[in-house]
Amino acid sequence: MSAHVKKPGWFTVNVFNRLVAWLTRRGISVWGSRVLAVRGRKSGQWRTTPVNVLTLDGRRYLVAPRGHVQWTHNMRAAGGGELHLGKSVDPFTATEVPDADKAPILRAYLKRWKAEVGVFFNGVGPDSPETELRRIAPDHPVFEITPAR
Template sequence: MSTHVQKPGWFTVKIFNQAVGWLTGRGISIWGSRVLAVRGRKSGEWRTTPVNLLTVNGEQYLLAPRGHVQWTHNMRAAGGGELRLGKNVDVFTATEVADDDKVELLRAYLKRWKAEVGVFFKGVGPDSPEADLRRIAPDHPVFRIAVTK
């Protein structure tokens, strides 16, 4: 498994994520934003972060543009969590998508959010050849979401 991680800078942590989280927490979704809540794999306490919820062919996915970050490790351990938008809370289970099955999902994610996250994909964009998307697939965990409540 890849260990690729791109840690967010000060602006992202202190300004951007706080602003998106604040708006999303009040029910205002920015292009599909949600607040992901997942139990910490060591502490068992809820951890939250803003995420972009991707829908492809009627299925919902969470994709980690920054790579194998803390929420992805926690998701693997917990097997699910909550997606929050204002007072609406969707409890879900998560199944990790195999690298070979990520090409269409990476392409769709980049079509929607390249302006926001494109810098994390090593020059690969929505119109890149399939081989390039396959090359970066191990660096970007993807989870299929199944809402249970």
């Protein structure tokens, strides 16, 4: 597994993420945003962060543009979580997508959110060759999410 992590800066943590989370908690989705809640792998406490949910070919995915960050480690341990939009709570299970299968998902994610997250993909964009998408795949965890039963 790659150790790739791009930690957010002060503005992202203290202004942007808080604003997006605040709007999303009130039912206003910013370009498909949701608040991800996942149990901490050590504490067991719920941890939250704003995320973008990608729908591709009828399947839903969470992509970690900043790499192997805390929510991805927690997701691996918990095997799922909840997506919040306003008062709506959607529990889900998560399956990590193998690196070999990520290229079309990363391409679609970058097509939708490149303006917001493109800087974290080291120059790789939605129009990059497949080989470039495969090269960066280990740096960006992807989880397929399905509704919990």
